[in-house]
Amino acid sequence: MHYPTLRLLPRKEESILRLHPWVFSGAIASYSEPVTDGSLVTVLDSKGKPLGTGHFGGGSIAVRLLSFSGEEIIDREFYKARLQAALRLRLDCGLVRPDGSCDRPNDTYRLVHGEGDGLPGLVIDIYDRTAVLQAHSMGMHEARMMIAEALQEVYEEAGDPVAPLAGIYYKSESTLPTRDMRELASDGFLLGHTEATPIWENGLRFIPDWLKGQKTGFFIDQRENRELVGQYAQGCTVLNAFCYTGGFSIYALGAGAKRVDSLDSSSKAMYLTERHVALNFGEDCPRHRSVTEDAFDYLEQMPQGQYDLIILDPPAFAKHRKVLRNALMGYRKINGIAIKKAAPGSIIFTFSCSQAVSKEEFRLAVFTAAASSGRRVRILHQLTQPVDHPINIYHPEGEYLKGLVLYVE
Numbered sequence: 001m002h003y004p005t006l007r008l009l010p011r012k013e014e015s016i017l018r019l020h021p022w023v024f025s026g027a028i029a030s031y032s033e034p035v036t037d038g039s040l041v042t043v044l045d046s047k048g049k050p051l052g053t054g055h056f057g058g059g060s061i062a063v064r065l066l067s068f069s070g071e072e073i074i075d076r077e078f079y080k081a082r083l084q085a086a087l088r089l090r091l092d093c094g095l096v097r098p099d100g101s102c103d104r105p106n107d108t109y110r111l112v113h114g115e116g117d118g119l120p121g122l123v124i125d126i127y128d129r130t131a132v133l134q135a136h137s138m139g140m141h142e143a144r145m146m147i148a149e150a151l152q153e154v155y156e157e158a159g160d161p162v163a164p165l166a167g168i169y170y171k172s173e174s175t176l177p178t179r180d181m182r183e184l185a186s187d188g189f190l191l192g193h194t195e196a197t198p199i200w201e202n203g204l205r206f207i208p209d210w211l212k213g214q215k216t217g218f219f220i221d222q223r224e225n226r227e228l229v230g231q232y233a234q235g236c237t238v239l240n241a242f243c244y245t246g247g248f249s250i251y252a253l254g255a256g257a258k259r260v261d262s263l264d265s266s267s268k269a270m271y272l273t274e275r276h277v278a279l280n281f282g283e284d285c286p287r288h289r290s291v292t293e294d295a296f297d298y299l300e301q302m303p304q305g306q307y308d309l310i311i312l313d314p315p316a317f318a319k320h321r322k323v324l325r326n327a328l329m330g331y332r333k334i335n336g337i338a339i340k341k342a343a344p345g346s347i348i349f350t351f352s353c354s355q356a357v358s359k360e361e362f363r364l365a366v367f368t369a370a371a372s373s374g375r376r377v378r379i380l381h382q383l384t385q386p387v388d389h390p391i392n393i394y395h396p397e398g399e400y401l402k403g404l405v406l407y408v409e
């Protein structure tokens, strides 16, 4: 054994044998020696048989397993192999389409989605030749430089259509699990340096903001759903509520919407949206209007029938199960008003990105909203996260984005 070990209580190995990568603190019987947050540990069953190796975290999720072998060494070569496999999947899914290679270039994608790519606690997003690395565990924080070096090598060796990375930025000041850890992290370039310049998403242009933006600087996870909005938007009058950087608005305008109103309570978000409208459609785009207002108030006050396509993509109303009831009330309320106010024969794209809210709970909230409106509502599509946010089948907690496309008569 290469690492300190911890032994589980009897029968607590069952979820690990089913390849679930988390060990809860309540499952642990004993430690071979004291371990600190971020250390690598090998987990043993109650009889001493090795089950896997991972990062110790100290919280209720005590270990996030990186390997289901007690023998594997977690070094730069280990990370390199996982990163190569992650890149292979994105290439196989056709996500890497550089400028000039086709008429819908795409150089923006999530390379590593934590447990979905066998790397719990790690997120890596790619924006053209910049990678943004985000740690959600102390173990990944401590391994950041090793991972950055492996990542650089993977991109140097990959060859066409993958270009070498020019900068690897670290953005974890707000994502590490405890305040002490967050105080230790300092955001900045680990390797190289790049400026934020326009990137491509399905032939449209956006500017990620890894210095100050939410997540790693752009919401990559709505790419496929934005594209579906494009399929419905032609000739429509569209409301994009909770627009942030205006992703859905740009797709709707690009697909020939008659008018798009982008709505967000944050003036910073409206600035980012307007910048994206200008980048794609010129400084003066008469089809677009910005509204800086609270979405609940705006929807409440708008006349019925003003829009025939409404997008509702609110922030995660519930960050954990404790506030689930309030979150469900929020979804019920916003969807209820939108359904009531939608034009006859209109479409609503409605989302929840709260991991704590299940698909069924979200659907029940939308059902309750529809029922109270008294209108006939049908579900046309059930949406989820895109291919570069894969869900490890043994780790259903990795599924977080849910959406419904409703047809309101």
Ligand code: SAH
Pocket (backbone or CB within 6 Å): 218, 219, 222, 241, 242, 243, 244, 245, 246, 247, 248, 263, 264, 265, 266, 269, 293, 294, 295, 296, 313, 314, 315
């Ligand atoms: N749809 C976006 C992501 C939305 S993030 C995309 O595809 O990129 C959620 C956004 O909701 C944030 O920009 C936040 O400013 C905004 N927001 C939060 N509460 C709001 C409210 N009550 N009314 C309007 N906007 C709100």
